[in-house]
Amino acid sequence: MNAGNLFQFTQYQPRPLEIIDTTLREGSQSSLLHDHYKYFFSQEDKMEIARALIQYGVKFIELFAPIVSPQEKDDWAAIRSVRNGLVMQKGYTFLLAHVRCHPDDVESAIEAGADGLNFYIGLSDVSRNYNHGKDFDAIITRARNLLEDVGRNHPNLILRFSGEDAFRTPEANLFRVYDEIAPHVVRFGTPDTVGIATPAGVRRRIEVLRQRYPNVDLEGHFHHDRGFSLVNALEAVNAGMRYVQTTLLGVGERSGITSMTELLFNMHIDKMYDHLEGYNLRGSYPINVMFASKLRKLVPSREPVSLTNRTHTAGVHQKAVLNYANTYEPFPLDQFGVSESEMLLGPLSGWNMIYYFLKEIKYYNLGEGTARKIAKVFKERVYNLGPDDSPTQILTDIAENEFGLSRLSAPERVRGNIVQHMGPQTPRPAGQEPAADPAAERQNAVSIKREN
Numbered sequence: 001m002n003a004g005n006l007f008q009f010t011q012y013q014p015r016p017l018e019i020i021d022t023t024l025r026e027g028s029q030s031s032l033l034h035d036h037y038k039y040f041f042s043q044e045d046k047m048e049i050a051r052a053l054i055q056y057g058v059k060f061i062e063l064f065a066p067i068v069s070p071q072e073k074d075d076w077a078a079i080r081s082v083r084n085g086l087v088m089q090k091g092y093t094f095l096l097a098h099v100r101c102h103p104d105d106v107e108s109a110i111e112a113g114a115d116g117l118n119f120y121i122g123l124s125d126v127s128r129n130y131n132h133g134k135d136f137d138a139i140i141t142r143a144r145n146l147l148e149d150v151g152r153n154h155p156n157l158i159l160r161f162s163g164e165d166a167f168r169t170p171e172a173n174l175f176r177v178y179d180e181i182a183p184h185v186v187r188f189g190t191p192d193t194v195g196i197a198t199p200a201g202v203r204r205r206i207e208v209l210r211q212r213y214p215n216v217d218l219e220g221h222f223h224h225d226r227g228f229s230l231v232n233a234l235e236a237v238n239a240g241m242r243y244v245q246t247t248l249l250g251v252g253e254r255s256g257i258t259s260m261t262e263l264l265f266n267m268h269i270d271k272m273y274d275h276l277e278g279y280n281l282r283g284s285y286p287i288n289v290m291f292a293s294k295l296r297k298l299v300p301s302r303e304p305v306s307l308t309n310r311t312h313t314a315g316v317h318q319k320a321v322l323n324y325a326n327t328y329e330p331f332p333l334d335q336f337g338v339s340e341s342e343m344l345l346g347p348l349s350g351w352n353m354i355y356y357f358l359k360e361i362k363y364y365n366l367g368e369g370t371a372r373k374i375a376k377v378f379k380e381r382v383y384n385l386g387p388d389d390s391p392t393q394i395l396t397d398i399a400e401n402e403f404g405l406s407r408l409s410a411p412e413r414v415r416g417n418i419v420q421h422m423g424p425q426t427p428r429p430a431g432q433e434p435a436a437d438p439a440a441e442r443q444n445a446v447s448i449k450r451e452n
């Protein structure tokens, strides 16, 4: 049964912030998977995602209960072998099964070798009436008996209980159930299932729960329906919540939940460095790119740890960034693996950018006056782009054919010092999927490698 697990939770010293990743459970419920006719993550996807999360420093990974499907059961074994293979290198990672308060779910998870069980059942009026139809007495009896039983027979399992839709559940109702469950669990979830919570409400909930259940840790799970998934998670951490559920890129049911990298990025900006213990922050952008490619998407523009946050289009911005990057790049994204900046050549580019591009990247021999003249012509011409034209092509055509510019031949070793590349640049190692990265798609991007 569970004897194969090598490590017990009681031996684990939790860090100030424990991410519970639920990309492979909540994230699998994302409608984005359907956009590209993908529908589910393949076993290879799941293994790669689990491996990347473990290497990043995540210690808790939530999966569906294996009872969901034979495939899910098989995936459990595969993910477990990934986890086992990384124990010597990265330490132990706990695999948690998301289970209904139902013995079949529990049995399937224990058989699959789960380290913990994340029980959930709806407690709000709507959940009780329209989801499972049970009243409080029935919920309490069922959950308590099951938890008592599991706790007795499998004392090493990490047991967590969540009242689904906790933020539409009046405090008195939550207490009524949690009071009965508290002796049997190490952690209570407080899921904001429909994304209705506000930061003030989150703080209040945490304060009352901490006071009432001093021996039970709290775990957050914040949906994004109002756009609050990040601020609610930040507020929760600031109010002393140690465990927060996140997914890669924040994907999940409807508009998803908190993104792992956006949360850690904000902890860093707010100088909460102890909360970053054990996370490989430089792997943030790479893990986002890897995961976006699984969704057949680019890293979304609203994800803070993205190249988009280092891409500049307006002439005023480009000029300032060329002078002093901090003007429009105030955050240490390079420490989160975004090591380049991009300037997009287009109708909004100023002469500075055009000068920089022609001189520093293309090695044309020109002065500022010529650059200004070329910029004028470019600005008229660039509005008539054909489907096969790119702004950089138009610009170099103007420079060579209309202004008769010629290129300096700079030695290779010097070129590397000036700027790395542009456009769809970095050659991809054979067999590797294309990076789901805006830079790889753009024909008109000037990438600037940061030295820091």
Ligand code: HCA
Binding pocket: 026, 029, 098, 118, 119, 120, 162, 164, 165, 189, 190, 191, 192, 193, 194, 221, 223, 253
């Ligand atoms: C679900 C609901 C859930 C559960 C969260 C939890 C939610 O998709 O089953 O178990 O803590 O948002 O309430 O994701």
Ligand code: CU
Binding pocket: 026, 191, 193, 221, 223, 252, 253
């Ligand atoms: Cu959820």
